[in-house]
Amino acid sequence: MNAVEIEEAVSQLAEAPFDPEAFPYAFLEAFGNKATTIKRLKSTGKASTNQSDLPGGVLQRNNIHLKVCQEGEVTATLTALHESPATTRYKVKFILATDGKTLEAESLGDGETVACDYPDFADHFGFFLALAGITTVRQIRENAVDIKATGRLNRLYMELLKQNPDWDKAENREMFNHFMARLIFCFFAEDTNIFHSEGLFTQTITQMSAADASNTHEVLSELFRAMATPLEERGAAGIRNWADRFPYVNGGLFSGSVEVPRFSKVARSYLLHVGNLDWKRINPDIFGSMIQAVADEEERGALGMHYTSVPNILKVLNPLFLDDLREQLAAAGKNGRKLLHLRQRLAKIRIFDPACGSGNFLVIAYKEMRKIEAKINELRGESDRRSEIPLTNFRGIEIRHFAAEVARLALTIAEYQCNVLYLGQQEARSMFLPLKNDNWITCGNALRLDWLSLCPPTGTGVKVQREDLDLWGETRDEAEIEFENEGGETYICGNPPYLGSTWQSPEQKDDLKQIFDSRTKNWKSLDYVAGWFMKAADYGTRTNAAAAFVSTNSICQGQQVPILWPLIFETGHEINFAHTSFKWANLASYNAGVTVVIVGISNHAGKVRYLFSIDDQNQTIVKESENINAYLVSGENVTVEKATKPLAEVSEMTKGNQPADGGNLLLSRSELDNIQFSPEVKKQFIRVILGSEEFIRGKQRYCIWIKDEDVKTAYDHPVISHRLKAVQEMRLSSSKAATRQSAKYSHQFSEVRQKGDEQTVIIPSVSSESRDYLPVGFLPKGSIVTNLAFALFNPPLWNMALIASRLHLVWIATVCGKLKTDFRYSNTLGWNTFPVPTLTEQNKADLTRCAEDILLAREHYFPATIADMYDPERMDREFPLVREAHDRNDEILERIYIGRRFKNDTERLEKLFEMYTEMTSHQGTGKKTKKGKTKGGK
Structure with missing residues (x-):
């Protein structure tokens, strides 16, 4: 469930007649608990999961302890819940007591409380969102009206579509x-x-409007007509008396057709319900990002998940330009001249979001700049001075029409709220209407439009060739924009669509082709967001601008780095700040969010660059650096490239064996049992075989493995002989010459890379990004590895300790990149390039013991699989010995590298890239770029 769905469920519960027996379970169900979970809580005896030690209480471990009590006993019952031993024992997050008249609750983590009349508890649904696994959004607890408005508007929208199907047609x-x-x-x-x-x-x-809604559309149409008509023209226009009370608004919002869809009785009810919400509390910072999904058929199923938190937005805006403005404000002190210059600078700054959605970044930027301006006015003794920051300096492009409308509306609301805050309501109201006809949000495809036309570097007289210039008025093909801020700075920012190459539509691929095809032929593997970075860099070559975007971290990993970033750097841009990987969470239950980075680029980056990262205690740390490379590491601009042999003194790694057998050399467990080979035949010809899936999921699979000297004996067995002939026929019919050639030795895999007698370290070629460690394993002699995994044959066991480390995982994640959302392993790019210091015999002995401890910890939990033990939701709780063994391994290995534990992954990467640069330069394979920075060789 997401926050909108939860709010609706809680509201329905609060509005329904109170049922004391059903309430605890209905409450938990409203927060996303499944029917099976509720059934177990309701059951009695050993099957029950209700851990309450109070009569009539319901306790869901790690979540909530609640109880319905007699009237007037709510406070005493909450105290009893607080003092309950079970509350402590089962790590309860919330306690709640109600008698159906009042309700009291407490969050045990921070001590916050709720006390309200029972029918009003739905207004506090945000307080309980942690029950649904939504723990990242404190603002929702304080702005529940945004969630309510989204849900109510969605119901209205859907009901109107039901009554007016023609309104959902494209035209x-x-x-x-x-x-x-x-x-x-x-x-x-x-x-x-x-x-x-x-x-x-x-x-x-x-x-x-009539109660049956028969004329609701006519009433609304007349109201809209009144708001589109100047007061002096209303008599001639025949505006009805009851509509004449409304002010003239227009500004394009009420121009054009005033046609309104027809309402049903239900739709009218929804309309009035929405109107009765307290819209004074609407927060344009977050409202727009949720409401935009109402009118988007593809996104409507995820309604309420479209939330971009203000702290995350500020991670982009603060280092891009806001921190500098605040520093200038502090430096100015009470110097009137310096304050005046800063205010003049503010008035000329343009914020441009070329993927603005519903305007979150623009709204936050506007409000923060107004806050700085207000402080300047206060220090100059001019607190009643009107703002000189024009909304038209906050420009955006958005491909979806409704989102573009909401963006302009959100900015308009933000301007009014700022005027109320700094100038008072009377002054704000006098300035607000009528709305201006200016348009600063363009509806269109940002990768096809000319950004210099939409946000030009010069002052006046810029002609813009595009459709839909006037979003709230009539469509025009050509218009002229005037700026009042010639010579000002432009800051490009936003959260563009990411879309890896696999998920791009033909149209989106063509968008990238238009941008990249003349620069490189390797652009097809780029994420869609790369187009925004490239256009921002091109824009920056023509004007005084800097840019910063939120992006999936894949553009700074693996194969995309050598494709995209040299093109960016060739424009003269450098990375002037970055925030390494963190979760960009939304409002869905138990949704970890996508892993993103923030990258700021500029062609006038200063001497100091700022690298933000999250340490192992989840605290943000900032490092000053002379250079940030494309992998978002403090250090030289190095590109890691494939190496045929390991750079360090470690064992060689190869891919596993390629069957190319049509399935004839492979056997499932049931097939093996049905054939009933004799023990002698099994011992001679049948081996356990593992690829990534078999190793991680614990699946049993076997293969026929025949040494050259045993071929004649193998053909004597009818089942084996039949299968070998089938292999030969399959290979001979292949279109590949190499496969046809391998028909000569049909008793073997087409590509054999092991003898079959070795002890083997197996490394899956693909592994989930959610795991804290790569699932490397040690196989007994005789095990066969397929081409869907990598292997070290007869290696010293300390090699496994390297691969099982956090150090190796962050290196693989960075230089190899991902397949969809999974880590993609590579021997030539990941293992052969992995920097390892010279190890002493004692180091090797210590690491061997670490590898043994990891294997013993896994053995302790047999028959749990690798997938079970390395599930991040279960590892600490169910398999603590495995976690402890990895922690010891990391402790010992990292002390070998730097004499202590690394603070976080950013520091790990900095050390690894420093060593990689040194190792490649010592081997004479490094190349110098124009700036004298190393590019790793093969």
């Missing part, structure tokens, strides 16, 4: 979206006194 969808934008504005305006009378819009609909 009418923009009109429908425009209608929804008008509604949102009216709901906000009536609750913030913009309409001069609180609740005027909703009250008018209630009074003037």
